[in-house]
Amino acid sequence: MQTRFSQARLADPNIKEVNDILRNCVHCGFCTATCPTYVLLGDELDSPRGRIYLAKNMLESDNPATAQVVKHIDRCLTCLSCMTTCPSGVHYAHLVDQARVHIEKTYVRPLPERFMRWLLATVVPNPTLFRLSLIGGRLGRPFAGLMPGRLKGMVAMAPAKLSAPSSVDKPQVFTAQGPRRKRVALLTGCAQPVLRPEINEATVRLLTRHGCEVVIAEGAGCCGAIVHHMGREEDSRAAARANVAAWTGAIDGGGLDAVVFNASGCGVSLKDYGHLLRNDPEWAAPAARISAMSKDVSELLIDLGLKKPTVATGQAVTYHTACSMQHGLGLRGQSKLLLADAGFEVREPAEGHLCCGSAGTYSILQPELSMRLRDRKVANLEATEPEIIAAGNIGCLTHIGGGTRVPMVHTVELLDWATGGPKPQAIG
Ligand code: SF4
Numbered sequence: 001m002q003t004r005f006s007q008a009r010l011a012d013p014n015i016k017e018v019n020d021i022l023r024n025c026v027h028c029g030f031c032t033a034t035c036p037t038y039v040l041l042g043d044e045l046d047s048p049r050g051r052i053y054l055a056k057n058m059l060e061s062d063n064p065a066t067a068q069v070v071k072h073i074d075r076c077l078t079c080l081s082c083m084t085t086c087p088s089g090v091h092y093a094h095l096v097d098q099a100r101v102h103i104e105k106t107y108v109r110p111l112p113e114r115f116m117r118w119l120l121a122t123v124v125p126n127p128t129l130f131r132l133s134l135i136g137g138r139l140g141r142p143f144a145g146l147m148p149g150r151l152k153g154m155v156a157m158a159p160a161k162l163s164a165p166s167s168v169d170k171p172q173v174f175t176a177q178g179p180r181r182k183r184v185a186l187l188t189g190c191a192q193p194v195l196r197p198e199i200n201e202a203t204v205r206l207l208t209r210h211g212c213e214v215v216i217a218e219g220a221g222c223c224g225a226i227v228h229h230m231g232r233e234e235d236s237r238a239a240a241r242a243n244v245a246a247w248t249g250a251i252d253g254g255g256l257d258a259v260v261f262n263a264s265g266c267g268v269s270l271k272d273y274g275h276l277l278r279n280d281p282e283w284a285a286p287a288a289r290i291s292a293m294s295k296d297v298s299e300l301l302i303d304l305g306l307k308k309p310t311v312a313t314g315q316a317v318t319y320h321t322a323c324s325m326q327h328g329l330g331l332r333g334q335s336k337l338l339l340a341d342a343g344f345e346v347r348e349p350a351e352g353h354l355c356c357g358s359a360g361t362y363s364i365l366q367p368e369l370s371m372r373l374r375d376r377k378v379a380n381l382e383a384t385e386p387e388i389i390a391a392g393n394i395g396c397l398t399h400i401g402g403g404t405r406v407p408m409v410h411t412v413e414l415l416d417w418a419t420g421g422p423k424p425q426a427i428g
């Protein structure tokens with residue numbers, strides 16, 4: 001694709017990167033067929049190629065974002081299916097990041113939308129505020145009918161039951177069972193410990209049982225994905241710096257073999273810290289180091305080798321591969337292999353490459369498209385007649401779980417149960 005950035009603008013490293021990305025695109029359109037929003041809407045402007053053109057025109061002209069550009073970029077799920085499909089290696093993710101930053105800086109959204117985005121960016125990354133908001137949401141349910149659209153949707157999403165905070169998520173070190181094989185830091189996350197504290201608990205049991213010393217580092221928190229996808233560049237860098245500092249401290253305090261995550265959506269952010277902080281002389285090297293040592297829990301368990309099951313399993317488990325897992329991290333088979341090793345009968349749904357519609361805050365900001373994708377995903381999953389549905393990302397677990405009666409659990413809960421842990425609550 002030809003570009004027309006001036007030399008002066010190309011001196012900006014972000015614009016230089018945009019230019020390089022755009023020049024890789026040969027506008028073949030292969031990516032359109034696997035883009036969920038194009039599949040639903042059939043509009044070229046809701047396809048990756050269409051969004052690439054919109055971003056190109058906006059960034060080349062350096063004009064303020066228009067309502068049309070904002071509408072179509074906002075509809076993008078950041079599922080990155082287009083990156084898996086693209087034969088030319090176009091880094092759509094880094095391009096849309098720059099488009100979102102430009103939108104955030106130049107476009108004035110209507111007041112209710114600004115309020116909703118501020119609310120999400122403030123509340124979700126903070127477990128205390130998020131917990132309070134869910135309690136508030138539960139109390140506010142009877143008044144949901146009086147609330148404006150998206151706030152109403154948010155209140156409806158508050159779970160009927162909320163577990164107490166888990167002691168696992170506090171800064172501490174869990175000793176390995178038997179000889180120590182690895183020392184790893186675990187990202188406990190922000191929304192996950194509030195919505196499903198049993199996932200981190202199962203992860204710690206599973207990893208210590210497999211010979212890992214598990215560090216919950218002081219100062220580590222939200223990965224920054226929520227604010228990053230809203231174009232809040234400085235907020236996402238601040239989250240990245242806090243985590244890099246926390247895990248660098250853990251490295252200095254006893255060494256680390258890996259930083260482990262159990263939410264693939266967060267993992268994509270961790271893997272990108274090196275890129276996010278690349279122009280920051282103080283943080284670029286430590287951030288790149290943390291990105292290089294970050295691993296999904298399934299990758300680590302494949303390295304360690306799963307212990308033999310201690311209970312009779314055999315249930316039919318349909319595995320939902322999160323977009324962040326398959327398109328963001330390029331991990332497609334690890335969790336299914338582990339579940340099969342643990343004795344489960346693993347099934348796969350049709351249209352596995354398509355997003356479930358969760359996508360961070362997308363389900364709140366784009367509720368109509370999000371629900372259409374969820375219903376389609378649930379139909380495909382249920383068609384496999386599973387006894388259990390498993391996934392490795394909290395967003396998908398909550399979103400899909402709201403549309404099916406089939407129990408939904410995180411992969412680590414099943415692996416923990418199979419190798420000596422308690423049976424997951426969700427499967428009774
Ligand atoms: S598949 Fe890749 S090269 Fe082709 S239009 Fe899409 S982004 Fe451009």
Ligand code: SF4
Binds near residue numbers: 035078083
């Ligand atoms: S990230 Fe997903 S929704 Fe966005 S353009 Fe690519 S395929 Fe479409």
